[in-house]
Amino acid sequence: MVMMEPMTLAGTIIGVSMNKVCPEWIITMLLVALLSKTSHRMMQKGKTIWNQEAVKDRHRQETVVRQWTDVVRAAKTSPAVVACAKQWLAVTNKRRKKEDEADSRLSSTEVALSMANPIDDEDSDLDDDNVSDDEFLLKKAHLMSLNGVVIKPPQVAALEELHEYKRSIPWGDLSVLLVAWIGLFAYSILKGGHGAPSIIGLVCGSMAYWSLTMLAFPFFVSVTSYFGFKILHRHELMQSCGYAYVPGDIQWNRRTTLIYPSLCTVAGVAAGLLGIGGGMVKGPLLLEIGLHPQVASATSTAMILFTSSATTIQFIVLGMLPYDYAAWYGAVGFVGGIVGQLGLSYLIRRYRKTAFVLFVIAGVIGVSGSVMGVLGVRDILNHGFRGFRSLCYNV
Numbered sequence: 001m002v003m004m005e006p007m008t009l010a011g012t013i014i015g016v017s018m019n020k021v022c023p024e025w026i027i028t029m030l031l032v033a034l035l036s037k038t039s040h041r042m043m044q045k046g047k048t049i050w051n052q053e054a055v056k057d058r059h060r061q062e063t064v065v066r067q068w069t070d071v072v073r074a075a076k077t078s079p080a081v082v083a084c085a086k087q088w089l090a091v092t093n094k095r096r097k098k099e100d101e102a103d104s105r106l107s108s109t110e111v112a113l114s115m116a117n118p119i120d121d122e123d124s125d126l127d128d129d130n131v132s133d134d135e136f137l138l139k140k141a142h143l144m145s146l147n148g149v150v151i152k153p154p155q156v157a158a159l160e161e162l163h164e165y166k167r168s169i170p171w172g173d174l175s176v177l178l179v180a181w182i183g184l185f186a187y188s189i190l191k192g193g194h195g196a197p198s199i200i201g202l203v204c205g206s207m208a209y210w211s212l213t214m215l216a217f218p219f220f221v222s223v224t225s226y227f228g229f230k231i232l233h234r235h236e237l238m239q240s241c242g243y244a245y246v247p248g249d250i251q252w253n254r255r256t257t258l259i260y261p262s263l264c265t266v267a268g269v270a271a272g273l274l275g276i277g278g279g280m281v282k283g284p285l286l287l288e289i290g291l292h293p294q295v296a297s298a299t300s301t302a303m304i305l306f307t308s309s310a311t312t313i314q315f316i317v318l319g320m321l322p323y324d325y326a327a328w329y330g331a332v333g334f335v336g337g338i339v340g341q342l343g344l345s346y347l348i349r350r351y352r353k354t355a356f357v358l359f360v361i362a363g364v365i366g367v368s369g370s371v372m373g374v375l376g377v378r379d380i381l382n383h384g385f386r387g388f389r390s391l392c393y394n395v
Contacts, residue, residue, distance in 0.1 A: 001299055002173045002227045003252065005306050006180045007261040008268035008282070010220035013187070013213070015272020016315065022273070023386040028376025031274045035369030038284045039362045045287060046358030053353050162237055173227065180223045181306055187216045188317045204392035228257045248292030260289065275315075280368070283361055293357040294348070301337075 019027065191212055192198030202209045231252040245251055250260075267281040282303050286296035315321040340360065347356045 001303055002170075002177050003224065003231055003257065004260060004264040004282075005177060005303050006220045006223040006227075008264040008271075008303065009180060009184045009306065010217055011265040011268020011270075012184070012272040013216055015269040015274075017391060018269070018273045019275060020320075021388055021391050023388060025376065025380050025385055027274060028372060028379070031276070032369050032373040032376065034270060034274065035280065035365050035372070038281070039366035039369060042284055042287070042358050042362035042365065046355045046362060049293065049358060050353060050355035053355060057352065162234070162241065165234070173230070176223060176226060177306070180220060181309070183219050183223075184216070185313055187212065188313055192317065224261050228261075232257060248290065248295060250289065250291065263289075276368075280365060284365075287358065287361075293354040297344075297357050 189199055190202065191209065192202055192204075202212065232254065235252050250256065263285055264282070267285055270276070270281045283296060283300035286300055287293065291299065312321065312326070344356055344360060348354055
C-alpha cells in the first residue's frame with residue numbers, strides 16, 4: 001500500500017483536471033470500455049482460481065479417503081501387526097541393553113559434559129509450537145553456531161532485523177503516507193477551483209497555478225522513492241536469508257518498484273477522470289499482479305480510503321460535488337460494505353473458495369458499467385455531443 005498509494009494520489013490530480021476538460025460523452029465511453037473489460041477479465045480470472053481451488057479440494061478429499069482406507073486395512077491386519085511388533089520390540093530391547101552396557105564404560109567427565117550441554121534445552125525450545133518462523137531461524141542459527149557450524153554475522157543480523165520489523169507496526173511508514181495525503185489536500189486548497197477560491201489568490205491558468213501543479217508531482221515521486229528504497233533493502237535482506245516467496249506475495253525488486261507505481265498512477269488518472277472510486281481499478285490491478293484475492297480486497301479497501309477521499313476533496317474544492325448525493329451514496333456504501341464483508345466471509349468459510357471475491361468484483365463492475373452506459377446514452381440524446389471545455393471555464 002505504501003508503495004502504490006502516493007502515485008495513485010498524483011494520478012488523481014491529472015484525472016480531475018481531465019474530467020473538467022473532457023465532454024461527458026467521451027467520459028462515458030471510456031468508463032463503459034474500462035469497466036466492461038475489467039469485469040470480463042475478473043470473471044475469467046475468477047474461473048481460473050475456482051478451478052485451481054477445486055483441484056486442491058479434490059486432492060484433499062482423496063488424501064482423507066486414502067488415510068481412512070489405511071486405517072481400516074490396519075485394523076483388519078492388527079493381530080499380525082501386533083505379533084510382529086512384539087518380536088521387533090524384543091530384538092530392539094536386546095540391542096539397546098548391549099548399547100547401554102557399552103555406554104556405561106564412558107568416563108565420568110564425558111558423561112558430565114554431555115549432560116551439561118546447553119544445546120539440549122535449546123533444542124526443546126525449537127519443538128515449541130508457539131515459536132514463530134523468525135524465532136525458529138534465529139534459535140537455529142544460534143544452535144548451529146554452538147555445534148561448530150559457522151553462521152555469517154550479516155545473515156543473523158538480517159534475520160533479527162526482519163523479525164523486529166514483522167513484530168512492530170510501521171508507524172513511520174504510515175506517517176509518511178499520511179503526509180502524502182495532507183500534501184494533496186494542501187495542494188487542492190492552495191490551487192482552488194469552482195465554489196472555493198484559492199486561499200493564496202491563485203488564478204487558473206497563471207504561471208503560479210501551473211507551477212504549483214508541477215511541484216505536486218516531485219513531492220509524490222519523492223515519497224514513492226523513500227518507500228522504494230526501504231522495500232528494496234528489505235527484499236535484499238530476505239534474499240540473503242533464503243526467503244522463499246509463496247504464491248500471492250509481491251516480490252519488490254527493482255523492476256516491480258518502477259512498474260507497479262506507474263500502473264497505480266494510471267489507476268489514479270482513471271479514478272479522477274471517470275469519477276469512480278479507486279477500488280474499481282485498484283482491486284483488479286492488485287489481482288492482476290498476482291496478489292491473493294482476500295489480501296487484494298483488504299489492501300484495495302484501505303487504499304480506497306486515501307484515493308477516494310483525496311478525489312472527493314478535490315471535487316469539493318472544484319465545486320463539482322452535490323452534497324445530498326454524497327451523503328446518500330456514502331451511507332449506502334457504508335451499509336453495503338458491511339453486508340458485503342460479512343457475506344463474502346461466510347461464503348469463503350463455507351465453501352473454501354476465495355474466487356467469490358473476484359466474482360463479486362466482476363459483477364459489481366459489470367453492473368456499474370451497464371448503468372453508466374445507459375445514463376450516458378440518455379444524456380447524449382438529451383443534450384447532444386458536447387465539445388471540450390476550458391480547464392478554467394466559469395472561474
